[in-house]
Amino acid sequence: MTRTTRRPAGPIDPDRTDPDGAAPGRTRGPGREHRPRRSKLLRSVTVLAVLAPLGLAGWLGWRTVGSPDRSVPAASAAGPGTPAAAPPGGASPTADPTAATGTPAPGTTPGGTADPAFPLAVPTSTALAGRTVLLDPGHNTGNSAHTAEINRKVDIGNARKECDTTGTSTNSGYSEAEYSLDVVHRARAILAARGATVVLVHDGDRPWGPCIDERARIGNTAHADAAVSVHGDGGPANGSGFHVIMPAKVVAGKADTAAIVDPSHRLGLLLRDSFHAATGEPYADYVASKGLDTRSDLGGLNLSTVPKVFIECGNMRNPADARRMTDPQWRQQAAQGIADALTSFLTTR
Numbered sequence: 001m002t003r004t005t006r007r008p009a010g011p012i013d014p015d016r017t018d019p020d021g022a023a024p025g026r027t028r029g030p031g032r033e034h035r036p037r038r039s040k041l042l043r044s045v046t047v048l049a050v051l052a053p054l055g056l057a058g059w060l061g062w063r064t065v066g067s068p069d070r071s072v073p074a075a076s077a078a079g080p081g082t083p084a085a086a087p088p089g090g091a092s093p094t095a096d097p098t099a100a101t102g103t104p105a106p107g108t109t110p111g112g113t114a115d116p117a118f119p120l121a122v123p124t125s126t127a128l129a130g131r132t133v134l135l136d137p138g139h140n141t142g143n144s145a146h147t148a149e150i151n152r153k154v155d156i157g158n159a160r161k162e163c164d165t166t167g168t169s170t171n172s173g174y175s176e177a178e179y180s181l182d183v184v185h186r187a188r189a190i191l192a193a194r195g196a197t198v199v200l201v202h203d204g205d206r207p208w209g210p211c212i213d214e215r216a217r218i219g220n221t222a223h224a225d226a227a228v229s230v231h232g233d234g235g236p237a238n239g240s241g242f243h244v245i246m247p248a249k250v251v252a253g254k255a256d257t258a259a260i261v262d263p264s265h266r267l268g269l270l271l272r273d274s275f276h277a278a279t280g281e282p283y284a285d286y287v288a289s290k291g292l293d294t295r296s297d298l299g300g301l302n303l304s305t306v307p308k309v310f311i312e313c314g315n316m317r318n319p320a321d322a323r324r325m326t327d328p329q330w331r332q333q334a335a336q337g338i339a340d341a342l343t344s345f346l347t348t349r
């Protein structure tokens, strides 16, 4: 697939040609993701009054540095230091220790004492209350066993493209699909604890896909306020670093990104800065420019009607990047950077 920016010759990476992936998905839609998230959030909001002052401090800290004028969201500064927030396997936010972060509970006295007659059950944070975030874990571990399905061409407006791709992997076999789903789970926990409704394009519950057009459609149908597709790249082994991909203006066929180009660019800048601050990962030295790229060949972006960007968190074919991406603590930092960028995007202008 033709790219909009130059890319050095090198091993062909599935992502190079198709970072987004996908399947005719009737089995699952955003609605199914919503309901459990909400109920889990309600359960997760029960916090001890004694923790509230701590949470307030954290929230204020985040607010202080979370402006788009700053490249380092506060939660990132503190974020990598919250490995305890890592939900192994992306469990529900209920078990997320970050549940302690948030606004003071109503029903709490100035001294922080709860009225015993009213058990505290309040959102851990309302920063993202009423906002919907779409998280798109790139590819699917089942894609390699469903080549016929994922090779089917779908319409992305200015071209026809494979429904989805298998994605890449590290030399030791850790797949991009596993990586992206894990990071998405971690980011979901953080965002849910801040009050967001988080919709996943898939949750490891489909045999393959979904197709790239459906990946976009799920965010559109959910009326997501922002969307991020998470990937690991498969670039030349001597190249390293991460980059963010933003939508080009594409008005062709069923694609019309005119309305999302600007907000997606703002999201892309926030994500570039936040991810860099949270992980220390350098900007890619083999593709993009200063960690930013703009493309017109990705169905997941072309067909989106909500602000959306992709992030290639690192180059899985590079030994140093692969080492980091295989480390759960680093993945927690990656998730923190993604969640902080989305939070900044949704709470600032």
Ligand SMILES: [Zn+2]
Pocket (backbone or CB within 6 Å): 014, 015, 018, 019, 020, 138, 139, 167, 168, 176, 231, 232, 233
């Ligand atoms: Zn990918």
